[in-house]
Amino acid sequence: MADLQDDLHTTPEAGELDDLPVPFPAGVFTPGSCPPVLDPDDGPLERAHALLAAHPVADGYSGLSWALRHLAWYDLELGESAVDTDVPRLREGHVAAVFWSLHLPEEPGGDRAVGATLDQLDLVKTVVRAHPEGLRLAEDAGQTADARNCGRTAVLLGPAGADALGDSLGVLRCLRALGLRVLSLAGAAWTGEAGLTRFGEEVLREMNRLGVIADLSGASPQTIRRTFAVSKAPALCTRSAARALRPHPANLPDDLLIELGAAGGLCMVPLTAEQTGPTVRDVADHLDHVRTVAGPESVALSGTYDTGTAHPLELGDVSCYPRLITELLRRGWDESDVALLTWGNVQRVLRTADFAARAFQQRREPSTATIEELDG
Template identity: 30%
Template sequence: MHKPTLLAGLAAIALVTTPAAAQKSPEAVAEAALKRAPVFDGHNDVPWALRAHVDNVINGFDFVDTTDTAKPDATPPRIAMHTDLNRLRKGHVGAQFWSVYVPSNSNEPQAIQQTIEQIDVMKRLIARYPNDLSLAANSGELQAQMKAGKVAGMLGIEGGQSIGSSLAVLREMFGMGVRYMTLTHSKNVPWADSATDAPKYDGLTDFGRQVVREMNRIGMIVDLSHVSEATMKDALETSKVPVMFSHSGVRAVNDHPRNVPDSVLPAVKANGGIVMIVFLPGFLDPVVRAHGLDRTALEARLKAQYSGDPAAVTAALKTWDAANPAPKTQIAQVAAHIDHLKQSIGVDHIGLGGDYDGMDSAPVGMEDVAGYPALFTELARRGYSQADLEKIASGNMIRVLKAVEAYAASQKGQPPVETPVVK
C-alpha cells in the first residue's frame, strides 16, 4: 500500500474510533457532575429523627455514624437513621434543606412550640460539627460554604400549622433561619387544602394568598409538596417568584395524590419553579402503592372485625405482612419520574428531595444518603449530559433560591402585610 493511502486510512479509522474510545462511562459522567455540583437536596427529616430517637438530647449523639441507631423494640419500632456525616460525604451532598416537621394534627400553639424546638435542635447539631456542617442565611453563604467543603444547611418548615395562621409568626420563623414553608402537610390548615385531606377551601383562602404574597416579600420559598391540586394552582397563580415541590413525584408515572399532575406542570415551567423528586417507594412505584392500599384496606376490615382488640389486629397484620412482603422499588423507577419531567417541562425544572429519615424504605441501591451517585449513574446511562446532571444536582435549586432572594430585595421598601390579631 502507498504511504499516502495508508495514512489516509489510519486517519479515517481514528475519526471513527477516537470519540468512542474517549467517551466517559456513566459512572465517570456522574462523578464529574457531582464533583462540580454536589447535591442540594430539598428535604431531609433529620430534625424529627432526633426527636424520635433521642428526644432532642444530642449531647453524646454521634452524627458521624448513625448506622447503629435502630430501635426495633421501641413503640413504634424505629429503623436506623438514613443520614450521617460519613454517608453525606459518600453521597456527594453539598447542601441540604433540613425539614422542620411537626405533626399536622398538633393544635396551632403546640405546632409553633414544636417547630421552634425542632429549629433549635437542628441548629445545635450543626454547631456541634462546625468543620462539616453549616447554616446558610442566603444563596451566597450557601455557595461559599459548599465551596469550603461543608454540607451547607437551610431550614424548611413542613406544614402551615407551624405558623399558627399568623403572618407575624411567619416573619419570625424567617428570622430564625427558615427559608421555605410547605403550605400544608397531610391535613388541611385553616387557609389551604392538603392533597390527603377532604377538600374544604377549594385551594387557598384569601388569607392563604396573603401568606404566599408575604412569603414572596420576605424571601421564603413557597413549597407545594403535600398540597392539593387546587392549592397548587392557586399558589402558582399568586406567587411572583419560582415555587418548589420539595419532595414529590409525578402523577403520570404513579397516580398518587401527593404527586404533581400533568395539568400543573406547564404552570411550574412558566413560573420558573422546580419539582424535586422524592425517593419514597409508595410515591414512586404504582406496584408499591397498590400493595399499600391493599394493606390499608385490610387493616380497616380487621379493626371492624376485632373492635376493641388491637392486639388481634396487630397479629393479623403481622401474618399478612409475612405472606405479602412489600415489593422492592428500583432506581429505574426514580429515573422514570425524572424522565417524565425532562420530557414535559425540561431539565431546568428538576431537583431531588429524598425524604431521607422521613420514610421507612427507599429504592434498592439508594437506601440512605450515600445513594445519590447510583441515581446519577443511571441518569447518565440514559443519556443525560454532565450539564444536565449538574442542574439536577444543585444548579436548579440554587437558581430558584437566587430568584426568590432577588425579588425580596426588590421589595425592601414595601411594608409587611398586616392582619388583625385573633382575639
C-alpha cells in the same frame, strides 16, 4: 411572576458563580452501604462521581432532625448507623446542601404547633453547631456555595408546616428571622380544596416579601394554581413525582407539571418506593418524565431520608446518589442537565426568591392583616 422579574436588575454576588465546577471534597469512594455497581464497564459510575464532585447534590427534604429526637446519643461526624444520614455518607454521596424539614409528624395543632416547630428549629441549630467540621447553616445561595467550597454540607431550614404560623403573619416574620426558608401551603385553615383564602393570599405575599419559598407538595390543585397566579417568586414541590407514572396523591399530573415549569417552579422528585417505585430505574423514569414535561430547569432531587419511608434498594441512604446519576448518564442525560438537576436549579430558585424579596420590600410594608379581618 414576569412583571416583577422585569424590575430586577441584578449584579453578580456571592453564589452567582455557583455553577462553575468547584470540587466538593468527598474523598475516595469506599465500600459501604452503597457499594459500586457490579458492571464490567465502570465508566458511567466514574463519570457520575466526577460530575458530582463539580456539581454536588442539593437535597430538597430530610427528616433527620425529627429522627434524632429519638436517639439518646449520636455523632454525625463519626458516623451514625441508626439514621440514613451522617457526615461520612453525605460526603460519599456528594451532598453539599440539604433542606431539613421542620414538619411535625405528631401534628400537635394550634399554638402547640408553633412551639413544637420552634423546638425543631432549635434542635437543628444545636445539631449543626455540634458538628462544625461537617455541617454549616445557610440561608441563601451564596452561603450555600460558601459552605460547599469549605467542604461542609449546607443545612437550610424548611419546609415547616403551615400550622407553624398559628395563623399569624408576625410568627411568619419571626420564623424567617430565625432562618426559615421554606413553608408548606398544605394543611392550614387558609388553604384547602377550594384554594387559598384571602388571608392565604396575604400569607403568600408576605412570604414573597420575606423570601420564604412556598412548598406545594400535598396542596390541592386549586391552591397550586392560585399560588402560581399570586406569587412573584418560584415555588417548590419538595416531595412530588409524576402522577402519570405512579398515582400517588402527592405526585403531580402532567397539566400541573407544565404550569409549574411555566412559573419557574421546581419539582423535587422523592427517592421513595411509595412515590416513585422500588428501583433506581423507577426513580430515573420519574426524572425523565418531569424533565420532559416541565423542562430541565424545573426538576431536582428530594432524598426524603430519615422520614420513615422505604427507599429503592439501590438508594438506601444519602451515600447512594452516584448510583442514580450513573443511571441517568447511561440514559443519555447531558452533563449540563445533570448539573441543573443536582445543584443549579435549587440555586436558581434561592437567588430568584431573594431578588423578588428585595423588590417587594421596596414596594410593601410588613402586613398587619389578620385571619379574622380577611376570612372572618
